[in-house]
Amino acid sequence: MSTFKKLPLLLLWLTAPLLITAVTFGQACDPTTSHLNAYLTYVDACDDPSGMYACASNNTCAFKTCVNTNYLKNWSNTTHKFPSRCTGTKFCPDNGLQCLPMVAQGGACELDRDDECAGGAYSICLNRVCSIKGVPVEGNCVIESTQFAYMDQNGEEAEGTYERDNCTVGAYCENTKCIAGLPNGAPCTQDRVCFSNSCYNDGVGGAGFCGNPPDSFKEVPISTWAAIGVSVLVFMLLILLALWFLHRYQSKKEHAKIQRFFDMQDALRQYSGNDTPEMSEGAILLGTPRLYAHSNKSDSSIVSDIRNRMSMPGSRPSSQLLS
């Protein structure tokens, strides 16, 4: 056979992977082949680069209608409406085909999808069965052990195992019995064995130690609240005290001014033979405390100034009074 006759075959062989990856709506598929890969990432039977298809129970590829994220990188809005999140008592399964009602205790759930189980915060999907994480210390328990692959710090593929159990918060399962969690500082290999539910290690495997999670709620002790309260109170009292002193100082000054006003009016009245001062310039000057209140001159010199002004109506060298 000549190489020319082989060419169409070669082309078909080269383009075959492209033909295989392109998925269309209604294309045949086997939903039982959908699975989680070694990294525990969901891989659908309709594995399309766009991520828009899921293998439905009628063995055909259909568009996804729900999501557990706000963003799908390769979704084409022009091809199909963007999927929505499930609300209320419904959840979106790994395949994203459609929202489903939450599963009751004892029902089947997908790996570690605690959110698929009805029953609130203590429901847990353990060994793919909805259960309650609430077995007390000394009670019978079971461990779920999951292998997974990950990239370590050097970018090399590594394998890990994580475990979960149905013991209540603060306890962990060992030899099918729940025992109290380890205190902070104790050596550990899994989060679940720590009372704090946080086991820290150096990232290269091996034992770590129990500690408080970085986002833990820090309880503020009563003494701190008391100190804050007392500080606020003392601060307020200091401000009030300062205002009171300021007020006292100002009213003293004001009193002194008024006292001087009456003293000088007395002095002027004595000068004019105990008669009420005439409505002359002198009386007007006296009725204007601003003119002499801030003057450094003695009372008697101001009174004599006013006497001079009264005997020389018309001229008003007020600078003499003010300086």
Ligand SMILES: *[C@@H]1O[C@H](CO)[C@@H](O)[C@H](O)[C@H]1NC(C)=O
């Ligand atoms: C998006 O599509 C491209 C090619 O079509 C593919 O290489 C890429 O892995 C896809 N991205 C995601 C997040 O699947």
Ligand SMILES: *[C@@H]1O[C@H](CO)[C@@H](O)[C@H](O)[C@H]1NC(C)=O
């Ligand atoms: C198969 O199921 C999907 C999703 O439920 C639906 O969109 C599609 O029309 C069905 N196909 C057939 C041939 O019934």
Ligand SMILES: *[C@@H]1O[C@H](CO)[C@@H](O)[C@H](O)[C@H]1NC(C)=O
């Ligand atoms: C697609 O539509 C969704 C919701 O309507 C929107 O959040 C998203 O940004 C859109 N994506 C693109 C690429 O336009």
Ligand SMILES: *[C@@H]1O[C@H](CO)[C@@H](O)[C@H](O)[C@H]1NC(C)=O
């Ligand atoms: C926890 O698991 C054990 C062992 O499977 C089981 O006997 C027990 O009933 C479970 N407890 C709860 C509260 O689900």
